[in-house]
Amino acid sequence: MASQTREAAIVGLYEYPLRKVEPGTTALRIKTDSAAKALADAGLSWKDVDGLYDAGDGGGYAGLELASYFGFKPNVIDTSATGGSSYEVQAAHAMRDIAAGKCKVALLTYGSTAHSQARAIGTGGGTGAGAPNWIGNMEDSWGQTLIANYALVAHRHMHQYGTTPEQLAEISVATRAHAVRNPEAVKAMEDLGFVGTGEVSIQDVVESRMIADPLTLLQCCMVSDGGGALVIAARDVARGCKKPPVWLLGGGEATAYPENNRDITISAAAQSAPAAFGEAGVTADELDIAMIYDSFTITVLTILEDLGFCKKGEGGAFVSGGRLRWDTPGVALNTDGGGLSSNHPGMRGLFLLLEAGRQLRGESTSQKQGAKLAVAHGNGGMLGTRHVAGTVILAAD
Amino acid sequence: MPRPLPRFPEPDTEKFWEATKRHELTYPTCDSCSAIIFYPRQHCPQCGSDKQTWHTSRGEGTVYSYSVIRQNRNPSFKDLGAYALAWIDLDEGFRMMSNVTGVGDPTKDIKVGMRVKVQWEDQPDSELSLPLFVPA
Numbered sequence: 001m002a003s004q005t006r007e008a009a010i011v012g013l014y015e016y017p018l019r020k021v022e023p024g025t026t027a028l029r030i031k032t033d034s035a036a037k038a039l040a041d042a043g044l045s046w047k048d049v050d051g052l053y054d055a056g057d058g059g060g061y062a063g064l065e066l067a068s069y070f071g072f073k074p075n076v077i078d079t080s081a082t083g084g085s086s087y088e089v090q091a092a093h094a095m096r097d098i099a100a101g102k103c104k105v106a107l108l109t110y111g112s113t114a115h116s117q118a119r120a121i122g123t124g125g126g127t128g129a130g131a132p133n134w135i136g137n138m139e140d141s142w143g144q145t146l147i148a149n150y151a152l153v154a155h156r157h158m159h160q161y162g163t164t165p166e167q168l169a170e171i172s173v174a175t176r177a178h179a180v181r182n183p184e185a186v187k188a189m190e191d192l193g194f195v196g197t198g199e200v201s202i203q204d205v206v207e208s209r210m211i212a213d214p215l216t217l218l219q220c221c222m223v224s225d226g227g228g229a230l231v232i233a234a235r236d237v238a239r240g241c242k243k244p245p246v247w248l249l250g251g252g253e254a255t256a257y258p259e260n261n262r263d264i265t266i267s268a269a270a271q272s273a274p275a276a277f278g279e280a281g282v283t284a285d286e287l288d289i290a291m292i293y294d295s296f297t298i299t300v301l302t303i304l305e306d307l308g309f310c311k312k313g314e315g316g317a318f319v320s321g322g323r324l325r326w327d328t329p330g331v332a333l334n335t336d337g338g339g340l341s342s343n344h345p346g347m348r349g350l351f352l353l354l355e356a357g358r359q360l361r362g363e364s365t366s367q368k369q370g371a372k373l374a375v376a377h378g379n380g381g382m383l384g385t386r387h388v389a390g391t392v393i394l395a396a397d
Numbered sequence: 398m399p400r401p402l403p404r405f406p407e408p409d410t411e412k413f414w415e416a417t418k419r420h421e422l423t424y425p426t427c428d429s430c431s432a433i434i435f436y437p438r439q440h441c442p443q444c445g446s447d448k449q450t451w452h453t454s455r456g457e458g459t460v461y462s463y464s465v466i467r468q469n470r471n472p473s474f475k476d477l478g479a480y481a482l483a484w485i486d487l488d489e490g491f492r493m494m495s496n497v498t499g500v501g502d503p504t505k506d507i508k509v510g511m512r513v514k515v516q517w518e519d520q521p522d523s524e525l526s527l528p529l530f531v532p533a
Binding site: 133141384 | 401403405406413414433466467469474477480483484491
């Protein structure tokens with residue numbers, strides 16, 4: 001069990017409930033509304049914040065526009081923007097900054113109107129726009145979509161380890177089972193026009209429309225609006241907050257990118273996880289909750305292995321038999337319904353921390369009894385080419 | 398609408414694409430440590446050296462992985478039908494992204510590990526040629 005010092009904790013959290021926002025709603029307003037609600041959740045006030053963590057999703061200069069709109073003069077300005085893993089990277093930095101005495105109350109916010117803007121996140125891909133650069137010149141001519149990029153990893157995983165489409169489908173089945181228990185996720189699926197909003201079977205997933213072989217529609221995350229906020233505070237502040245603290249025990253970050261001879265079934269998590277688990281003093285088999293960026297099923301399968309839940313190549317067997325459900329023994333995956341069935345506005349990393357926080361407070365709609373330890377692992381960029389991993393280990397009070 | 402093509406000036410990849418006009422698939426190696434530098438760039442990512450020598454590949458390799466894309470909203474690709482994106486491991490030891498074509502049904506006829514060779518696709522409005530891959 002953990003031997004860590006517990007310097008910083010999540011004390012306030014808020015998830016913006018709408019996945020299809022009212023016309024005129026901006027990312028900046030989602031960030032601001034969520035910040036106020038998360039501070040209220042903590043019992044802290046606007047002026048208590050002295051650390052601002054901002055990926056720049058509200059527009060303008062990251063860190064600056066948000067500070068000026070909020071009306072803050074923070075002592076720490078962290079503008080880590082690594083796509084979907086931005087919030088794990090920011091949370092790890094907040095933990096470090098608080099432990100170093102640089103700030104006491106850190107605020108992380110997210111807002112996006114990706115759905116309302118009809119952004120083609122998964123099926124867009126390189127357009128050959130913007131200034132010429134060395135990557136675009138080698139990749140934009142092949143019609144790569146984001147989904148196909150992840151599918152490259154899936155096919156390689158199937159080839160190398162015998163992983164089956166049915167095993168990948170287990171991940172969609174488990175997260176949908178959690179989504180149907182979460183009223184906000186159900187409303188999201190209704191508002192975004194899902195054909196069915198109930199539980200799905202392995203057969204449903206495998207037989208849904210093929211988007212980019214071997215990934216079918218029900219293995220791809222939705223594109224929603226949304227956002228939220230997270231408040232992380234130093235131990236002395238946390239002790240005086242309204243809700244029980246959820247401690248940050250360890251953090252890690254890493255990159256991966258194309259290399260000749262690279263094994264693409266191994267993600268950057270293989271580097272970020274040992275750093276995070278080492279700092280936390282825990283191992284994967286002790287964890288109750290795995291909040292893993294489910295952009296696609298293959299993302300989860302690969303990262304479960306890289307985090308150490310099972311050996312590389314054994315993810316297919318590990319996820320089989322409904323093992324990832326909240327109500328079966330062992331670790332529970334994405335108990336809010338995940339990006340597959342609850343929300344995915346483009347950078348899902350914040351929601352991983354929010355649901356880990358709710359689980360460790362005992363507030364989830366699919367509450368794992370006695371949940372004590374969780375991991376939140378974000379993956380930003382693309383699994384099949386280049387990405388940034390962020391791993392955060394959390395513990396109940 | 399034609400495919401997006403590489404654009405210049407772009408100093409790292411210019412030599413690679415210049416050679417495609419002659420239907421040559423080329424790659425640089427480091428003069429100091431012999432590592433293959435791919436994608437091309439000014440320095441060797443293994444040792445930092447800026448001295449390199451370009452070579453011509455035989456254009457034969459293996460499909461490292463692939464996906465058959467059924468849906469792409471990009472106007473250059475949306476009418477292409479199912480087409481295959483792939484990582485190709487060239488026999489000389491470098492890996493590049495491309496398309497596998499020249500098969501009857503891309504959803505059935507492409508496999509990880511299959512042998513392929515380069516096939517040049519000349520472009521209507523450019524001297525550049527795209528290195529695609531077909532079964533060897």
